[in-house]
Amino acid sequence: MKEYSHNSELESLTSELEINIDNFSKNELLEMISKMILIRNSEYKIAEGRKYGLVGGPVHLGIGQEAIPVGISKYLTCKDQIFGGHRSHAHIISLGVDLKSFFAEILAKSSGISKGMGGSMHLFAESVGFYGSVPIVGGTVPLATGSALANKLKREKNVSIAYLGDGAIEEGIVHESLNFARINNCPIIFIVENNLFSSHLNIKLRQPKELTYRFAKSNDIESKLIDGNNLPSICKASEEFIKRCRNGEGPFFIEAVTYRWLGHVDWREDIDVGIRRSQKDLIFWKKRDPILRLKKSLIKKFNLSMDEFKLLEKEIQKKIDKAWNDALKDESPEWSKTKKYVFKNN
Numbered sequence: 001m002k003e004y005s006h007n008s009e010l011e012s013l014t015s016e017l018e019i020n021i022d023n024f025s026k027n028e029l030l031e032m033i034s035k036m037i038l039i040r041n042s043e044y045k046i047a048e049g050r051k052y053g054l055v056g057g058p059v060h061l062g063i064g065q066e067a068i069p070v071g072i073s074k075y076l077t078c079k080d081q082i083f084g085g086h087r088s089h090a091h092i093i094s095l096g097v098d099l100k101s102f103f104a105e106i107l108a109k110s111s112g113i114s115k116g117m118g119g120s121m122h123l124f125a126e127s128v129g130f131y132g133s134v135p136i137v138g139g140t141v142p143l144a145t146g147s148a149l150a151n152k153l154k155r156e157k158n159v160s161i162a163y164l165g166d167g168a169i170e171e172g173i174v175h176e177s178l179n180f181a182r183i184n185n186c187p188i189i190f191i192v193e194n195n196l197f198s199s200h201l202n203i204k205l206r207q208p209k210e211l212t213y214r215f216a217k218s219n220d221i222e223s224k225l226i227d228g229n230n231l232p233s234i235c236k237a238s239e240e241f242i243k244r245c246r247n248g249e250g251p252f253f254i255e256a257v258t259y260r261w262l263g264h265v266d267w268r269e270d271i272d273v274g275i276r277r278s279q280k281d282l283i284f285w286k287k288r289d290p291i292l293r294l295k296k297s298l299i300k301k302f303n304l305s306m307d308e309f310k311l312l313e314k315e316i317q318k319k320i321d322k323a324w325n326d327a328l329k330d331e332s333p334e335w336s337k338t339k340k341y342v343f344k345n346n
């Protein structure tokens, strides 16, 4: 009996568990796995903060999806322009945002990256090239496309990245952006993090097919379909497309298939309200944990011990706890100033 039912293309993409790390050095891989652990454990910290009332607004956590932004960010610089959406903690952390200022934003402190006035869904950090996340699904995709056009017109070698979900691709503006980017040959990469769900609805209930790269094909955009839980695969696609964008090519499209372990919003697994989401699915996807798979390959190839990993995880956790505790001590913003930061000439 089949463990989980997907169409054949998706099935072959998720059938291989072992990750081939041949083209990467030990240090490179340890750096990337550390970043993935940092992202995951920072999100668990936020989950806990939300559960116990320290975080006031909803948080959309991407636990299970960490490999994608880590593999993409590896080849980006702070001059590139990266745009996210409602589930963007991993995007901004992977770019190297200051962790304490990031947590302060989530905790609505004036020391936060958006002065504590944006929270989890309005992240912005020009210093690392992150030009914003918004809760309007698909809303940043035309902005990313515009930034790519600007780079092209100014003959800058920067790359624009539009992260979007399988739900966002159902927005009309995304299709206009794909067409606009193609007709103007914009140096942009559209990255669909296809976690098979839009809020609580499985893609099978919304689309005739589970995969979305056919929308790239229909706009004549070169695309790659990858296992989004396989870090080296992401690195390979990302390195090639980013390089080609800098050399005047683009647009490109990457579809990275992945899965979020928690529910659509906040800390629960929300199996009950995820239509077509079952305990069996979660077990299937947890076996495909991007961190665990990479860890296994590292242990096998470099003879690393579990103790070495435990030490690494402990160090990362120390960093997270310190940043979180420091952020907690900061002041809340003066809410009377809200308008000042919302409207330009106030």
Ligand SMILES: Cc1ncc(C[n+]2csc(CCOP(=O)(O)OP(=O)(O)O)c2C)c(N)n1
Pocket: 086, 087, 135, 136, 137, 138, 164, 165, 166, 167, 168, 169, 195, 197, 198, 199, 264
């Ligand atoms: C324009 C718009 N329509 C609907 C919503 C409600 N909404 C919030 S998140 C979401 C799901 C988006 O799914 P996807 O793009 O796949 O991202 P994921 O949550 O899976 O990361 C929806 C429909 C919204 N915020 N904005």
Ligand SMILES: [Mg+2]
Pocket: 165, 166, 167, 193, 194, 195, 196, 197, 198, 199
């Ligand atoms: Mg989705």
